[in-house]
Amino acid sequence: MGANGGGAVVSADTIKEKLVAVRRHLHQYPELSLEEVQTTAYIRRQLEEAGIRIATQYALPTGVIAEIGGLRGGPIVALRADIDALPVTEETGLPFASKVPGKMHACGHDFHTAAILGAALLLKEQEDKLPGTVRIIFQPAEEKAAGAVKVVASGALEGVRAIYGLHNKPDLPVGTIGIRSGPLMASADGFLVELEGVGSHAAVPEASVDPIVAAAYLITALQSIVSRNVSPLDSAVVSVTRLNSGTAWNVIPEKAVLDGTLRTFDEEVRARVVKRFGEVADGVAAAYGAKASLRWLQGPPPVHNDAGLAAAAADAAKRLGLNVIEPKPSPAGEDFAFYQKEVPGLFIFVGTSGPKEWHHPAFDVDERALPVTAQFFAELAASELNRFAT
Structure with missing residues (x-):
């Protein structure tokens, strides 16, 4: 017993x-x-x-x-x-x-x-x-x-x-x-962002809307979501783990795709980060003349x-x-x-x-x-x- x-x-x-x-x-x-x-x-x-x-x-x-x-x-x-x-x-x-x-x-x-x-x-x-x-x-x-x-x-x-x-x-x-x-343990969501631009010869960048440049700025901007939208007493992680774009060294591509994960320990924080993520993605893409499409892969809470x-x-x-x-x-x-x-x-x-x-x-x-x-x-x-x- x-x-x-x-x-x-x-x-x-x-x-x-x-x-x-x-x-x-x-x-x-x-x-x-x-x-x-x-x-x-x-x-x-x-x-x-x-x-x-x-x-x-x-x-x-x-x-x-x-x-x-x-x-x-x-x-x-x-x-x-x-x-x-x-x-x-x-x-x-x-x-x-x-x-x-x-x-x-x-x-x-x-x-x-x-x-x-x-x-x-x-x-x-x-x-x-x-x-x-x-x-x-x-x-x-x-x-x-x-x-x-x-x-x-x-x-x-x-x-x-x-x-x-x-x-x-x-x-x-x-x-x-x-x-x-x-x-x-944390919620575990995945995200995929597709940035659509306009392709061009790499020597003629003014004819393009470069999705790689937009993606580079977006990756940096996404880090501000946690630092400026989540209380220091809470926690969240936004990690971009993959970036794919382009097929040749002398071609500006039409598209860039990045994906990664979001982790939080609180449902309210989770919802806030998801909301801000979409706003930041749309804003950065618009600033560079590109268009952002965001897809969430919702995992466990x-x-x-x-x-x-x-x-x-x-x-x-x-x-x-x-x-x-x-x-x-x-x-x-x-x-x-x-x-x-x-x-x-x-x-x-x-x-x-x-x-x-x-x-x-x-x-x-x-x-x-x-x-x-x-x-x-x-x-x-x-x-x-x-x-x-x-």
């Missing part, structure tokens, strides 16, 4: 070998967003072998939803793990490195899946004591910010009192849990953690003797935020003592974090069911 009678098994050492094997299998056979067919089948087999019921009423293109408990009704809480990989060529040299050319679990979703599967196995052992239901969501397509929306559309959040998710954190040591109320859930999670971690810290917010995006638009949610960082950051070709995790993470989320889910049931 958990220290407060939560229902989770105190030690997860008995399933450590199992979780390592699961993680390594998934690591060798990565699949990209919405292509996770074999990953889905593998997870489903693991659940069925453990006698965990599959919630077939929540249909997904890929991914699995399962349930534990609920034998006497009661509240519902959800645990979520993402299952997709990245188009990255692995450079770890591990004996269980990816066997799929150009694809890799470079963000640790194999770790997330194995750890939450471990939590499910621990909770299954205590199923008859759970005063409610734990819904386990193995979600596809986090990297494309498309999976959470599909889960919501399936109805899998109906009746859920709270949802909990995780991300490995390479810069935190194993045994450390990062819990923060309020903003934790900011991850904003519920304060009550954060406090309860910190208590659960401390009961297990884990080191609880308040992590710095990350400007990376995470589609867990879509769940938080529907129900109270908490996204948690888990220390994995990794050698490299997310999305690096040499990314890896310390597998000693697997049983720690499984035990923590089992304890958290069981204790939260007890809290909501009283």
Whole structure:
């Protein structure tokens, strides 16, 4: 039992070998967003072998939803793990490195899946004591910010009192849990600006409307949005990451295209920056005689953690003797935020003592974090069911 009678098994050492094997299998056979067919089948087999019921009423293109408990009704809480990989060529040299050319679990979703599967196995052992239901969501397509929306559309959040998710954190040591109320991860929007001018011979610039000059000034002008439209007490990032124009050294082209990303931790700031971005793009283009066309690629909103859930999670971690810290917010995006638009949610960082950051070709995790993470989320889910049931 958990220290407060939560229902989770105190030690997860008995399933450590199992979780390592699961993680390594998934690591060798990565699949990209919405292509996770074999990953889905593998997870489903693991659940069925453990006698965990599959919630077939929540249909997904890929991914699995399962349930534990609920034998006497009661509240519902959800645990979520993402299952997709990245188009990255692995450079770890591990004996269980990816066997799929150009694809890799470079963000640790194999770790997330194995750890939450471990939590499910621990909770299954205590199923008859759970005063409610734990819904386990193995979600596809986090990297494309498309999976959470599909889960919501399936109805899998109906009746859920709270949802909990995780991300490995390479810069935190194993045994450390990062819990923060309020903003934790940023919105992640992309933009594409097309500047249309008039082409000409490079030796006759007066006959042109040079889109490259307009693009150069626009890139500089866009930086003033954050410095002059966002409070120093808030934060935002506008980064132009690509500029394409021209085909020859002696030709002024007709068009220049630039794209990049916007990151914020606040929806009001996000809306203000988007508005000013359009105004600046139109104004700079007009000043140089060009025309700007702007397209936004809207990503997930900011991850904003519920304060009550954060406090309860910190208590659960401390009961297990884990080191609880308040992590710095990350400007990376995470589609867990879509769940938080529907129900109270908490996204948690888990220390994995990794050698490299997310999305690096040499990314890896310390597998000693697997049983720690499984035990923590089992304890958290069981204790939260007890809290909501009283």
